[in-house]
Amino acid sequence: MDFDPTPEQRERVDRVTEHVRNGLAGTPPRSPDEPLTRDEWRTMAEAGLTGACLPASVGGGGLGALDTALLLEAAGAACDHGGLPFAVAAHLLACGVPLRDFGRGDAVDDLLRGMASGEVVAGNAVTEDGAGSDVNAMAATAERDSGGYVLNGTKSFVSNAPEADVLVTYAVTDASAGFLGITAFAVPRGTPGITVGPTLRKTGLHACPAARVTFTDCRVPGSLRLGAEGQGGAVFQFSMAWERACLPAVYLGSMEDQLGRTAAHVRGRRQFGRSLGGFQAVSHRVAAMRQRLDAARLLLYRACWLLDRGRPEADTAIAMSKVAVTEAAVANGLDALQLFGASGYLTETGVEQRLRDALPGTLVSGTSEIQREVIARGEGL
Incomplete structure (x- = not known):
């Protein structure tokens, strides 16, 4: 090793x-x-x-x-x-x-x-207001047409939608087939029948714009179907394995930067005649931030290693790493804010922004609750 x-x-x-x-x-x-x-x-x-x-x-x-x-x-x-x-x-x-x-x-x-x-x-158009984590409950449809499909439906929380040139979307092609009735498509933004709504105002991740996207009699050629008809559920699961494994690495990086800034702050900030870092209540909180970060990093690296090798235990490892990284990002964000004190609450320091950016991590790409279900299944429960 x-x-x-x-x-x-x-x-x-x-x-x-x-x-x-x-x-x-x-x-x-x-x-x-x-x-x-x-x-x-x-x-x-x-x-x-x-x-x-x-x-x-x-x-x-x-x-x-x-x-x-x-x-x-x-x-x-x-x-x-x-x-x-x-x-x-x-x-x-x-x-x-x-x-x-x-x-x-x-x-x-x-x-x-x-x-x-x-x-x-590119923007990912899968989530719907009425479906959320239950992908099998999506209402968007794709009906066969000469040489392709006609898409109808609305997707919510489409990351990058306001700037996207192509939308990867999923729609029901056979309502009676459940998981096997979903099909995936790559839809160029200029295709007639696409309406992108206003940018959604989010708490954080502001540079990643999101919006609702509506498809109205939107004709997509068969050449832009991803996989076979009815394979969309499998396509989505495959891409989510990559997203759940790799995307949280962004938070590892932000936590490393955050921890370095926090440690420097408590070393330099003096209260009651000595540096903040000299107080055990402060130093132990910084130690906990390091422990969470390094533990989460090891889990994520292992999950990606297993994914690269196609190992069957990768799904459980990915779920564990996603929970560990995203929940550590929120916990470390709260600790950093506390240790910076009032200055951390000011937007100009960027401390509160790291926390706001961390909050959606436990929701996107499958909530922490969904990931724990995956982990439990790995234990035969």
Whole structure:
């Protein structure tokens, strides 16, 4: 068992860290009305993030899950806010992975090539107001038409929707078939019948814009179907394994940056004649932050390693790592805010932003409760 990254991994991580940090230097705190910009997206693309796990044949990095997670972790540490690397992760994992493994033909290759270069931004349209975690309850439909399908329905909380050039969406093609009645599609933004609603005002992750998307008699050619008809449930599960394994790495990076800033603050801040770090109540809280972070990191690396090897225990490991990382991000965010005191509550310090960005982590890509169900099933319960 070797815990040292390879020289190649170190080089990639260092390159991403330097490029992202320099490219986004001086970015001010974000408001809910300030989503990502194309210049910021270009910075992430130039760092190799938007195509990290996409095939080299379309300009991607051809990386596996663990190496992809390492780059997302580096981006999470280099960015002052979590929204932009989160947006990249949604683009890459929830959208790029299903196109990579289930798409066929020139049209799909063109989309992948654009996604890898950063010219194409992808959004994942699966969640519905009436379905939530119950994907089998989705109401959007896709009916066969000459040469393709006609989509109807509304998706909510579509990450990147306001900026997306392509939407990976799922719809019911056979209502009587349950899990086997869902089909996946890649739908270009310019397709007639797509309406993107206003940007949703979220508590955090502001640079990752989200909106509702409505499909009204939207005709999609069969060439843009992902996988076979009725395979959408399996396509979704496969892409979610990658997203649940790799996306939380963004939080590992943000927690590492957060912990470094917090430790520096309590060393330098003096109260009652000595540094805050000299008080056991403070030093033990910092120690707990380090323990949560390192434990979560080990679980995530192991989960990605198992995913790369196609091991059957990967599903349980991924569920454990997602719970550990996202709940640690919230707990560490609360501790950092407490240790910074009143200054941590000011938006200009960025301390409260790390906490706000962490809050949705326990909800997206399957709630903590859903992950614990997966873990319980792994124990035969």
